[in-house]
Amino acid sequence: MSEKLKDAVLAEAKEARATAHDVVTSGAYLYPFKGIIFFATHKDLWRPFVSRAGRTITLGLGVTSAMFFFTYVPQMALMAFTSGPFAAISAAILVLSESSAITNLLSRAFLVEDALVDTFDGTLIARDQEPLVAQGRQIKPRSGGGDIMARMGRAVKQPLARFSPRSLLRSLLYLPLNLIPVVGTMLYIFMQGKRAGPALHTRYFQLKGWNASKREEWIANNRGAYTGLGIAAFVLEMVPFASIPLSFTNAVGAALWAADLEKATK
Structure with missing residues (x-):
């Protein structure tokens, strides 16, 4: 591990201690779990996921x-120094986590970007936030059936970033932290959660019409809440073979929080 990476890890560890209280008291970490329940009980929101399910499952199986094939044995050899007789199990868990992270990054970049936007917007409409959604897409009048997704017109803004080699590289560089029992894994989750939290509200920021400075100010003032949101979402997306469906429920959870924020400001 380079000196620069060590310094970054130490800085993140200090920040983790400083923000731990805010993470717990914010309650934002509950929204990814609320998203699972909301998604399960609103079948209209399933449509974007179902339309991408076949391709994402194929991608996940291929990556895993x-x-x-290429990394299990080398990582098991390294884990033998830290996990002893449990090296085989620890290495399998690590490879599954790595596969989940890579699958999620690739699928978001190339397969499910538009579907996640539709899911986020659909959740906002379900929570009576049509004026907000109308800032980023056309909304059709209500019909007799009440189908949320049927009301979704053409999106006039697409906020999610395309594939970023830098994001993938950063995720891969932090993966060795998992070789450190318990503490390393907790720090890895914190660092990824800190990044993932604000990213879950990229669409919200765009619908609000905020520029970069306004977004950064808002995130800085709510750092603990966004870190808690990101940690919970990232942990869920680490579940092997379930990262893609859980990325959709995380989008729902993020939209539920956005809806609550909007109601709190009125």
């Missing part, structure tokens, strides 16, 4: 198979 390749990772086990």
Whole structure:
């Protein structure tokens, strides 16, 4: 691990201690779990996920198979120094986590970007935030059936970033932290959660019409809440073979929080 990476890890560890209280008291970490319940009880929101399910499952199986073929044995050898007789199990868990992270990054960049936007917007409409959604897409009049997704017109703004090699590289550089039992894994989750939290509200910021400075100010003032949101969402997306469906429920959870923020300001 380079000196620069060590310094970054130490800085993140200090920040983790400083923000731990805010993470717990904010309650934002509950929204990804609320998203699971809301998604399960609103079948209209399933449509974007179902339309991408076949391709994302194929991608996940391909990435996971390749990772086990090329990286399982080398990582098991390294884990033997830290996990002893449990090296085989620890290495398998690590490879599954790595596969999940890579699958999620690739699928978001190339397969499910538009579907996540639709899911986020659909959740906002379900929570009576049509004026907000109208800032980023056309909304059709209510019909007799009440189908949320049927009311979704053409999106006039697409906020989610395309594939970023830097994001993938950063995620891969932090993966060795998992070789450190308990503490390393907790720090890895914190660092990824800190990044993931604000990203879950990219669409919200765009619908609000905020520029970069306004977004950064808002995130800085709510750092603990966004870190808690990101940690919970990231942990869920680490679940092997379930990262893609859980990325949709995380989008729902993020939209539920956005709806509550809007109601709190009125």
